[in-house]
Amino acid sequence: MLPKRYSREIEIKWQDKWEEEGVYDFDENDEKRPIYSIDTPPPFTSGELHMGHVLSYSFFDFVARYKRMKGFNVYYPQGWDTQGFPTEVRVEKKYGRLPPEEFRKKCVEWTEEMIKRMKRQMKELGFSADWRYEYRTMDPEYHKKVQLSLIKMYKKGLVYRDKYPVYWCPRCRSALAKAELDDVVKKGVMVWLAFEDEKGGEHLIATTRPEMLPACQAVLYHPEDERYKALGDVLITPLGKKVPLIADKDVDKEFGSGLVMVCTFGDKMDVVWMHRYALAMEQIIDERGRMVNTGVKELEGLKVEEAREKIIELLESRQKVRKKKALEHSVKVHDRCGTVVELLPSMQWFADIKTPAKEIKAMAHRIQWVPDFGITYLIDWVEGAEWDWVISRQRLFGTPLPFYVCECGETAPAEELPFYPEKAAKKQCKCGKEMEPERSVCDCWVDSSITPLIIAGWPDEERMKKLYPVSLRPQGVEIVRTWAFYTIYRSGVALTGIPPFETILLNGNVLAPDGKKMSKSLGNVISPSELLKDYPADAIRQWAAMSGAMAKDRPFSYEDIHYAKAFLNKLWNASKFVINAGIRQEKPARLKTVDRWILSKLNATIKEVSEAMERYEFHKAIHAIHRFFWNDFCDYYLEYVKYRVYENNEKEGALYALTEVLEKTLLLLAPFTPHITEEIYQIFGRGSVHKQRWPFGEKVDEEAVKKGEMLKEIVSKIRQYKSNNRLSQGAELERCVVKGSIDEELKEEIKHVCRVKEVVVERSEGELAVEF
RNA sequence: GGGCCCGUAGUCGAAUGGUUAAGACGUCUGCCUUACACGCAGAAGAGUCGCGGUUCGAAUCCGCGCGGGCCCACCA
Numbered sequence: 099m100l101p102k103r104y105s106r107e108i109e110i111k112w113q114d115k116w117e118e119e120g121v122y123d124f125d126e127n128d129e130k131r132p133i134y135s136i137d138t139p140p141p142f143t144s145g146e147l148h149m150g151h152v153l154s155y156s157f158f159d160f161v162a163r164y165k166r167m168k169g170f171n172v173y174y175p176q177g178w179d180t181q182g183f184p185t186e187v188r189v190e191k192k193y194g195r196l197p198p199e200e201f202r203k204k205c206v207e208w209t210e211e212m213i214k215r216m217k218r219q220m221k222e223l224g225f226s227a228d229w230r231y232e233y234r235t236m237d238p239e240y241h242k243k244v245q246l247s248l249i250k251m252y253k254k255g256l257v258y259r260d261k262y263p264v265y266w267c268p269r270c271r272s273a274l275a276k277a278e279l280d281d282v283v284k285k286g287v288m289v290w291l292a293f294e295d296e297k298g299g300e301h302l303i304a305t306t307r308p309e310m311l312p313a314c315q316a317v318l319y320h321p322e323d324e325r326y327k328a329l330g331d332v333l334i335t336p337l338g339k340k341v342p343l344i345a346d347k348d349v350d351k352e353f354g355s356g357l358v359m360v361c362t363f364g365d366k367m368d369v370v371w372m373h374r375y376a377l378a379m380e381q382i383i384d385e386r387g388r389m390v391n392t393g394v395k396e397l398e399g400l401k402v403e404e405a406r407e408k409i410i411e412l413l414e415s416r417q418k419v420r421k422k423k424a425l426e427h428s429v430k431v432h433d434r435c436g437t438v439v440e441l442l443p444s445m446q447w448f449a450d451i452k453t454p455a456k457e458i459k460a461m462a463h464r465i466q467w468v469p470d471f472g473i474t475y476l477i478d479w480v481e482g483a484e485w486d487w488v489i490s491r492q493r494l495f496g497t498p499l500p501f502y503v504c505e506c507g508e509t510a511p512a513e514e515l516p517f518y519p520e521k522a523a524k525k526q527c528k529c530g531k532e533m534e535p536e537r538s539v540c541d542c543w544v545d546s547s548i549t550p551l552i553i554a555g556w557p558d559e560e561r562m563k564k565l566y567p568v569s570l571r572p573q574g575v576e577i578v579r580t581w582a583f584y585t586i587y588r589s590g591v592a593l594t595g596i597p598p599f600e601t602i603l604l605n606g607n608v609l610a611p612d613g614k615k616m617s618k619s620l621g622n623v624i625s626p627s628e629l630l631k632d633y634p635a636d637a638i639r640q641w642a643a644m645s646g647a648m649a650k651d652r653p654f655s656y657e658d659i660h661y662a663k664a665f666l667n668k669l670w671n672a673s674k675f676v677i678n679a680g681i682r683q684e685k686p687a688r689l690k691t692v693d694r695w696i697l698s699k700l701n702a703t704i705k706e707v708s709e710a711m712e713r714y715e716f717h718k719a720i721h722a723i724h725r726f727f728w729n730d731f732c733d734y735y736l737e738y739v740k741y742r743v744y745e746n747n748e749k750e751g752a753l754y755a756l757t758e759v760l761e762k763t764l765l766l767l768a769p770f771t772p773h774i775t776e777e778i779y780q781i782f783g784r785g786s787v788h789k790q791r792w793p794f795g796e797k798v799d800e801e802a803v804k805k806g807e808m809l810k811e812i813v814s815k816i817r818q819y820k821s822n823n824r825l826s827q828g829a830e831l832e833r834c835v836v837k838g839s840i841d842e843e844l845k846e847e848i849k850h851v852c853r854v855k856e857v858v859v860e861r862s863e864g865e866l867a868v869e870f
Numbered sequence: 871g872g873g874c875c876c877g878u879a880g881u882c883g884a885a886u887g888g889u890u891a892a893g894a895c896g897u898c899u900g901c902c903u904u905a906c907a908c909g910c911a912g913a914a915g916a917g918u919c920g921c922g923g924u925u926c927g928a929a930u931c932c933g934c935g936c937g938g939g940c941c942c943a944c945c946a
Contacts, residue, residue, distance in 0.1 A: 103908090350944090353945080367945090427945080576940070644894085650876085651875090657895035667906065671908095675906085718884085724894095737903095820911075823900095829903090
């Protein structure tokens with residue numbers, strides 16, 4: 099007997115049991131079943147799942163469960179993306195500043211706590227990952243593999259060290275991440291400086307950073323700007339330096355005079371242009387924010403703001419300033435101290451993405467993209483990339499870059515892995531000096547771009563043979579340019595030459611019910627843990643399935659989740675009815691038309707759902723199940739057979755059909771609602787529903803379908819009559835006339851199902867009609 | 871500014887170029903019928919953003935316009 103109501107207690111019971119019995123374990127020794135592996139995204143360990151996680155991880159879980167039932171040996175590990183700036187911020191807030199090693203230890207402790215919480219939520223949602231293969235990017239084992247992958251790329255010439263500008267806080271003397279910057283509107287001055295062409299003609303350039311003039315490398319104009327087209331290719335700065343004059347489409351014709359000077363480095367756009375035209379890098383600001391190597395002795399040693407005033411003064415005295423105008427503009431400041439940041443050239447590590455770009459694109463084309471337009475995000479990105487991937491970060495909680503560097507500029511890979519600079523062995527450079535272990539850590543995408551290798555046991559060749567490439571990479575559409583791209587590049591092109599996954603499945607995001615992005619500041623965030631207080635996991639999972647097409651964003655819908663919960667209730671109560679009526683698994687000799695009708699509908703539904711599952715169209719699958727079970731089975735078939743069940747009238751066929759429909763529906767629902775289906779499935783005494791095979795859609799009896807639909811229509815018309823006449827559906831009618839071609843069997847059904855004493859049939863080929 | 875996605879009842883959303891454009895929520899009417907009132911039966915409500923085109927036929931394909939969203943870049 100089923101408990102009176104379905105509840106979360108039932109879900110928790112099964113979650114514990116599944117874990118205990120290892121129901122979802124990947125079978126290492128199975129030689130027969132094909133392997134289906136899933137490269138699940140390792141979520142960043144923030145400590146709480148958000149609705150986007152719930153949506154996407156539900157999708158992954160549907161796939162895993164479906165494939166298991168289809169007979170695959172499913173390999174479904176789950177990892178954690180642990181390292182990064184947000185954790186550093188939170189740990190520093192809690193413990194203050196600590197020495198690096200102690201700080202990292204605290205970060206690890208913190209992260210372990212976060213993982214514990216998130217894992218609990220995943221379990222509560224019924225995700226069927228195999229936790230024996232859990233990985234964490236902060237583990238020494240993981241570090242080792244990331245480092246090995248970088249050394250291999252280094253040896254192939256794909257990883258190198260070069261100068262690159264980073265955001266720098268002159269006050270804190272530290273490199274900053276983008277996330278540490280705030281935009282602040284400040285008062286400034288725009289000055290128009292007089293440049294000269296080779297014939298002595300004067301051309302004005304508007305700038306808010308005249309102090310950068312000594313580092314001016316080029317002047318740019320828009321290719322369609324008539325004023326500068328015929329000017330030649332050199333211009334002379336007010337300081338007398340000759341610089342190239344270049345046409346570039348990114349210049350705004352309307353701004354100032356339509357000319358812009360490129361300096362090392364006034365702003366981010368200078369960096370773009372420097373790479374595009376291979377301009378020189380001339381550093382004139384040092385780590386303390388003071389001017390150096392400007393070639394203008396009045397500026398040397400001054401702070402940036404002082405230098406700005408000074409050079410205006412200087413240029414005015416040389417009559418090179420034509421106009422000045424006060425303005426307000428936005429500048430980037432360090433979020434913690436408010437100091438204006440500078441872009442400073444510094445030594446960074448790069449991964450070459452320009453040289454292998456073609457191969458990356460070609461490999462992306464060998465992967466199946468679902469939906470197919472997803473690949474355009476990657477192609478556009480590769481084609482638009484202006485420079486190589488900067489893989490180093492000046493942070494603490496990250497994978498150390500496994501290299502040594504020397505004053506002389508030489509670099510060398512580490513020999514012992516995992517490599518930690520504090521404990522690194524000494525190493526001598528070719529030049530004779532002692533090399534320094536690199537102290538920067540990796541960009542987080544360096545960690546996560548080898549997950550297919552990690553789960554496939556790389557570099558163990560035996561395991562790789564078995565598990566690489568992975569079958570499926572599910573991920574968010576918004577990280578195609580990062581995670582998908584970097585994975586195809588590193589795991590695929592650079593390290594194995596084989597596409598890292600066969601199929602990539604892209605999911606969209608969850609918006610707030612108001613259609614806007616969920617954000618704390620808008621106060622429209624819905625948290626999974628709050629939701630779990632009001633709705634069972636199986637309702638939340640159905641909501642995910644109902645959330646529309648892949649790669650599309652959708653607002654969160656309380657209506658859907660409400661409906662999903664109501665459906666669980668329906669399933670529960672219908673099951674109680676079937677159980678009370680009596681389970682019958684042997685097919686009786688005779689089935690009535692209605693029995694054959696519902697079994698045909700069932701088989702059609704199985705086919706429809708199977709096709710949708712193969713295409714990852716979960717909303718179609720769940721919709722087909724809902725429609726069949728609620729509308730056809732509960733609303734009609736159950737009503738059709740009640741008299742047979744209660745009055746023991748040709749009961750066997752009814753019991754068989756009821757049992758068959760319930761059993762098969764449970765199987766179809768199992769990937770979506772694993773808990774409730776498991777609980778009900780126990781009546782069959784065959785163990786876990788999740789160990790069963792996916793049902794096969796058998797033959798549809800066209801004649802029975804036709805008759806069944808006709809009966810449905812007649813019943814509906816009689817119900818309509820009763821409703822219009824304010825009668826209860828249980829009310830007995832004396833007589834009705836059915837116009838249409840129905841047989842004696844259907845006539846008898848109408849009498850019983852609609853409680854009509856006398857049914858008269860008038861044969862007619864026209865439209866069905868019922869008169870009273 | 872570049873790329874991509876989208877525009878369907880009050881709301882959210884389905885519809886290989888082919889009957890009367892699913893379904894859910896909400897609304898209205900009736901029904902406590904021995905699975906379920908977390909329910910049942912019934913009803914009303916759109917002709918698919920606008921304009922043009924292709925077609926025997928367009929929500930669906932093409933063009934333009936209008937309006938959203940996402941990602942990226944930028945404000946010298």
